[in-house]
Amino acid sequence: MKTVGIVGARGHTGAELIRLIAAHPRLELAFVSSRELDGQRVAEHVAEYAGALHYANLDAGQAARRGADAVILALPNDKAAPFVAALDVAAPDTVIVDLSADYRFDDAWYYGLPELTRMRYTGQRRISNPGCYATAMQLAIAPLKDRLAGPPVCFGVSGYSGAGTTPSDRNDPHQLRDNLMPYQLTGHMHEREASRQLGLPVEFMPHVAAYFRGITLTVNLWLTQPLRVEDVRALYRERYAGEPLLRVLDAAPWVSRVAGHHHAEIGGFTASADGRRVVVVVTLDNLLKGAATQALQNLNRAFGFEESAGIPPAGEP
Ligand SMILES: NC(=O)c1ccc[n+]([C@@H]2O[C@H](COP(=O)([O-])OP(=O)(O)OC[C@H]3O[C@@H](n4cnc5c(N)ncnc54)[C@H](OP(=O)(O)O)[C@@H]3O)[C@@H](O)[C@H]2O)c1
Missing domain, CATH: 3.40.50.720 (NAD(P)-binding Rossmann-like Domain)
Structure with missing residues (x-):
């Protein structure tokens, strides 16, 4: 123990x-x-x-x-x-x-998004856990990162638990009722974090909605060479094959289905008629894969346990 x-x-x-x-x-x-x-x-x-x-x-x-x-x-x-x-x-x-x-911008710390950075883990005792939106952005963009003609544009909506417990407009259910609240539409911390980790500029526009937990991130990607939507889907399936906490779906994932679960869902792959513009949707629970579950993956690695030890399988709360 x-x-x-x-x-x-x-x-x-x-x-x-x-x-x-x-x-x-x-x-x-x-x-x-x-x-x-x-x-x-x-x-x-x-x-x-x-x-x-x-x-x-x-x-x-x-x-x-x-x-x-x-x-x-x-x-x-x-x-x-x-x-x-x-x-x-x-x-x-x-x-x-x-x-x-x-410490997400500190090279002395290991940045722990296991599905994308576990090969860089060499026993560091100082681990920086990624941001919830930054996790979703990186998972959405990484498989197409080397085929992009311009900055990916990310439209994000989060439940208000993303704003923590210190009272603010962004976690006030009365102000959020019947509302979608945009904030920090350029230069958000997670925009800088995802850009730094991916090594390319990412554009991110966050919003808060009136529900408690979960993120939907819709990402628009311009490609240098056209791709068919089935090739895009196959690329993501191949990239994330064998990842217990990532599910690649055909349909667009729904945030209500991932809330309270430990995995992320990626799907809704859509391509424009000329195949140069692709849209991908990611959902995850900001408090779990976006925070606590990811921290546990990192802790498991640090202790030499199986990375998924103690984490309920995808789909189980
Ligand atoms: N919420 C999310 O979706 C999410 C996702 C990924 C990452 N994160 C990050 O995870 C961290 C925690 O987020 P959270 O949403 O859990 O925040 P939270 O609900 O606001 O909780 C913050 C905790 O810190 C304590 N605290 C506040 N100021 C403190 C101080 N000066 N010294 C000692 N303790 C203090 C508070 O408890 P007491 O006042 O009782 O001490 C409370 O337990 C944040 O950095 C956040 O950005 C959050």
């Missing part, structure tokens, strides 16, 4: 991580840190958790000294550094998986 501490355990992704780790055959929770829930029983907040653990309000030094084999940071952006610094000093061999964007 390996032990895992979660910092930011009250949040949406923190709660999903508690569920996954509690059910994992080879992991156990060392601590779950939250300022707001300090002292409260975890089982009161996460129904699936049956253990006796209580939340604790741990500062960076206290979290580092708990001696966990891994620490997952599920904090808002710009909060990870003190925890990383304390772990660097007190427990440098501890595996850190950071869910924020803080």
Whole structure:
């Protein structure tokens, strides 16, 4: 058994991580840190958790000294550094998986989108977990990346859990009711992240909708050479064959069908009459394949377990 501490355990992704780790055959929770829930029983907040653990309000030094084999940071952006610094000093061999964007542009950290980057994993103890939209964009674009005539254009819609628990317009169900809210239509963090990882400029226009979880990303791709839609579909099937958490479909995937599930779905392949413009649709659960499940894939690799250990198979909640 390996032990895992979660910092930011009250949040949406923190709660999903508690569920996954509690059910994992080879992991156990060392601590779950939250300022707001300090002292409260975890089982009161996460129904699936049956253990006796209580939340604790741990500062960076206290979290580092708990001696966990891994620490997952599920904090808002710009909060990870003190925890990383304390772990660097007190427990440098501890595996850190950071869910924020803080180290996604840092070459000293492994960027863990396993289906696309696992060949670059060489035992790093510092792992940066990709953004949810950035995961969807990269999965949609990677198979056609070397055939593009221009920047891919990505239209994204997310449920409001993507905005975390700190109150804002983007997670206020009243403002979102009967509404689709566009925001940060150029220069979004995930646009820069996907562009950097893919090595090409990506254009991304995010929106928030009135449902809780899940992302639909529709990607428009201009090609240098025409392709038939069946060839495009075959290309994706071949590229993602054997990936337990990626499903390639003929039909366009529906976000309602992937919410609460651990895999991503890619489909809806459509080509223009001249075959130079292709559209691909990806759906995934932002809290799972877009965050907690992907973190668990990364953690499994870091511990030398099978990458999918403790992750329910595609299609099962
Ligand atoms: N939501 C998603 O779909 C998603 C997907 C991929 C990646 N991410 C990334 O994952 C991270 C967590 O996202 P989330 O949606 O789970 O956020 P969240 O629901 O807002 O939760 C944030 C957590 O951090 C704690 N926290 C906030 N400020 C803190 C501080 N200054 N020091 C210590 N703890 C603090 C909060 O708990 P207390 O206030 O109780 O301490 C809470 O547990 C973010 O960086 C986010 O960008 C999120």
